[in-house]
Amino acid sequence: MFMLFSKMFIPTMRETPSDAEAASHKLMLRAGYVRQLASGLYIFLPLGWRVLNRINKILKEEMEAIGAQEISMPILHPAEIWQKTGRWYEIKDEMFRLKDRTDRDMCLGMTHEEIMTWLASREIRSYRHLPQIWYQIQTKLRDEARPKSGVLRTREFIMKDSYSFDMDDRGLEKNYNLHAKAYHKIFERCGLVFYQVESDPGMMGGATAHEFMAPSPAGEDDIILCNQCGYTANIEVAHSIPPPIKHPDWQYEEVHTPQKKTVKEVSDFLNIRPYYFIKSLLFIADKEPVLALVRGDQEFHEKKLLKIIGNFRQATKDEVNSTLGVDPGFIGPMGHKIRILGDLSLTEGSYVTGANKPDYHIKGIMPNVHFSAEWHDLHVAKEGEQCPKCNTLIKAEKAIEIGNIFKLGTKYSMPLNAVFLDKGGQERHIIMGSYGIGPARIAAAAIEQNYDKDGIIWPKNIAPFDVEIIPLSVNDEKTIEVLEMLYENLAERGFEVIIDDRDERPGVKFKDADLIGVPVQVILGEKSLKDDQIEIKSRRTKETKKVPVKNAVEETIAFFKELQ
RNA sequence: CGGGGCGUGGCUCAGCUUGGUAGAGCGUUCGGUUCGGGACCGAAAGGUCGGAGGUUCAAAUCCUCUCGCCCCGACCA
Secondary structure, rough: OEOOOOOOOOOOOOOOOOOOHHHHHHHHHHHOOOEEEOOOOEEEEEEHHHHHHHHHHHHHHHHOOOOOOEOOOOOOEEHHHHHHHHHHHHOOOOEEEEEOOOOHHHHHOOOOOHHHHHHHHHHHHHHHHOOOOEEEEEEOOOOOOOEEOHHEEOOOOEEEEEEEOOOOOOHHHHHHHHHHHHHHHHHOOOOOOOOEOOOOOHHHHHOOOEEEHHHHHHHHOOEEOOOOOOOOEEEOOOOOOOOOOOOOOOEEEEEOOOOOOOHHHHHHHHHHHHHHEEEEEEEEEEEEEEEEEEOOOOOEEEHHHHHHHOOOOOOOOHHHHHHOOOOOOOOOOOOOEEEEEEEEHOOOOOOOOOOOOOEEEEEEEOOOOOOEEEOOOOOOEEEEEEEOOOEEOOOOEEEEEEEEEEEEEEOOOOOOEEEEEEOOOOOOEOEEEEEEEOOHHHHHHHHHHEEEEEOOOOOOHHOOOOEEEEOOOOOHHHHHHHHHHHHHHHOOOOOOOEEOOOOHHHHHHHHHHHOOOOOOEEEOOOHHHHOOEEEEEEEEOOEEEEEEEEHHHHHHHHHHHHHO
């Protein structure tokens, strides 16, 4: 297969549109892959669509390889099904809602757990029908609060989503692991650097979830990594052991700290390091006040507390006063009757904390001596702390979420009554899993991880073309002769080739070729052709190899095969 | 939703403070010279200055409202 540059719609730009920030966003615009229609809505131009299709082809191959069957679901859904699972009410502005002409409530699909489960509930009757894996590559719509970074976060996007249906947890475990393995193959084939990390199942429900993360400064997520034992987790669930500290032999005493409220202020004032402090934060959970404690050098982790006590909010200044009898800034954990939760790093030692009276702090307070608390992990893990599994120093990185896998259990099969009869004739709920991948995010992540000042450097399996042939002169007879020989042979051998047949100056063609990022460039110049040679150039390294015309096809293929 | 920024030919931007003929570079079209890393010369087309209202003899410029887009945060099924 070959295409002519002059006939294709590839609107490259010399300058970067001013509202692009992320490298992938800038380059996809400049190189003519996408155009923006409105906030969070993107048009994929021929090159961009080719890339997505190549990614989708890989997705399909790996899904079929684990026995998944492709289907296609509507993106317009009746409200009732979403009402049955409760998500119609739980999800707020992020769901696009509308009514049909008969005033029936409808919504646009943000994901397809409900509809897939609905189908299973109607069609699956017996254990003999299980297990099943159904998948689709389908448009999703979410009215994102903040679309950003080009195609990384959009309101309409394509997603590969698959769903597994099993009779029991063992079956789910198997399908979950099959998906994890398939995902590893997919992201490897797409040429990405990635990690599988522990993640928060969130509103998807279920106990276990992992995310696949492509490290990149453009990413929205923070992940924690341990190079030693391989522990990886999203910061939302990551554990860590803060650096241990040596505790001084303080006497329990009040110290005067006029107007000093924050840890930093008191720390500077008393000349005591922040990690010797206990930070006390008051929250209101279902009307019950809860005091949360973290070490002074630690950041309090809201989601971790949420999982323990359920919904809560920060207490107002007045509530702090009426509950604890003191203004924020001078709170200490001693002498209160309310529920107290403390971070695990505080279980022993001697600390500084608020004295529960204005302008005073307590030095020498000891957990489990001067106060008691329920101990939980309540802090945000950060770089420089220790791995919870092997004590090695951990690293933090930003990453793009390119895929996720969830064990759903019966979260959807219960409300939608998706049941089957087991061997014993017993009616049981289907055990489900759901698994997503965002192809556009793969493309963007691939660019974020592979570009230079001149443009995109595609991993070879997802590039829009394998080879770009650049005849420097389109009026030279010998050039045309070699060109035809080359592309016909390459196309015959299954390569996808683009030919820059435009009557442009060489500089323009080189610039565009680098910008577009096809991994192999074959340059046909009159000078080299005089010696019966052509040039094969790597987009990534810019290294050029001259080879005789008679070996051009084989050499080009060999060159391509050696690339990543 | 909170905070910040920006809307002027297709793209990047100047002009706005201090109201008075709407500009530049790139791109596009035509002609010519060029031709191995975004060439050069000449000519031309192309703009309701995001929109509405107001102030004024006069508004891209000042005021009010509004819409859109980007960034930070919150949110993210």
